[in-house]
Amino acid sequence: MTLYGWDTSDYDVSRGLTPARVAAAAALGISFLTSKGTEQSPSGVFHSLSCGWILTAGRNAGIPYLGMYVVVRSGVPTATQAQTAIAYADAHLPWWSSWPGFFWQIDLERWPYDSVAPAVGVQVGTELERRTSKTAVMYASKGQYGSSALGDFPRWNANYPHNLDEAFTTAYTRAGGDTGPGWQAYGTPSAVPRIWQYTSTARIGAQHTCDANAFRGTHTEFAVMIGDTAEGGKDVKTASIVTIYPGFTVPADGAFHAIRWSDGHTGYQVTAAGIIGHQSKLDLAGLHQGDLVQVRAVYVFPGNPTPTAQALNQQTVTVNPTTIGDQFVVISANENHQVPAGTTITFEVAVTPAPGTAGRNLTFGDATRKTVLLFS
Structure with missing residues (x-):
């Protein structure tokens, strides 16, 4: 590589x-x-x-x-x-x-x-x-x-x-x-x-x-x-950057959907206690002007089955994507958090369709990726 x-x-x-x-x-x-x-x-x-x-x-x-x-x-x-x-x-x-x-x-x-x-x-x-x-x-x-x-x-x-x-x-x-x-x-x-x-x-x-x-x-x-x-x-214990799973799509239905990455997983499990830094980039094709794109991280901590969701980005498509090659990139800010070993993080996306444009599936372009770094 x-x-x-x-x-x-x-x-x-x-x-x-x-x-x-x-x-x-x-x-x-x-x-x-x-x-x-x-x-x-x-x-x-x-x-x-x-x-x-x-x-x-x-x-x-x-x-x-x-x-x-x-x-x-x-x-x-x-x-x-x-x-x-x-x-x-x-x-x-x-x-x-x-x-x-x-x-x-x-x-x-x-x-x-x-x-x-x-x-x-x-x-x-x-x-x-x-x-x-x-x-x-x-x-x-x-x-x-x-x-x-x-x-x-x-x-x-x-x-x-x-x-x-x-x-x-x-x-x-x-x-x-x-x-x-x-x-x-x-x-x-x-x-x-x-x-x-x-x-x-x-x-x-x-x-x-x-x-x-x-x-x-x-x-x-x-x-x-x-x-x-x-x-x-602190030493890097884990570092991974993965792209999207081939053929993965997400419906424009307003609901949050876990993203499946190229390693086959949706959740990322932290192997050691420390500070985790993560960021996601979603390169979406099939969006319409007026769609609302939301990205969040969902944490499940060991011993606590109740997930904790954190909003990473919320962005309305303000341009007609067809004028820029039908791609629209949404990037979450880098987040750093102290987490215990065994924590699982899942990245999710929701697309609320513009009025009158429901019933679509969105595909992911080559720029889509997830970045996770763990320092412990």
């Missing part, structure tokens, strides 16, 4: 990036999103104008893994650079510390005006992990840092076999895909990169000139990579 990611900055905003385009990227399969936050040099501090709203838009669109990147520089104490980054995140991303999928991206590069030593990146990453208990990923290309000492951070390599204006998935295939040149081991200790930035000119939906990235692995493996040092030092 391959997951795709997008590395953004204020430059993407100058090329037309909006929250709607971030949401479109999520629907197209972007699973991790990063954005530049700070860069501190002896001459001053750069604060991104856009990182806050870009990552918040990613969170709202259901992208589970979100990272702020810190461009490290020479000549400034590494502890100072780390603290500047944390202060920026606190001010512009007030939810970052409680988001299970948040991570730091260390942007280590040899600029024409500053050939940054690898030790600077390692020290800033170490400081960020020590101060926040969030994982740092080391963006340092093989082409620039070769056999340099890069620590034990997950490695992120930039290598562009081609730079063409084409869809990000097509660009990955053209670059060699899961056996492409960007997956070669490098650095000291020698390690195969966990993420490969394979082009800087991809199209992601309507957005052009994008830095596109790939991760060879499952959602569970990505979550574990960045979640080993989740808030409070």
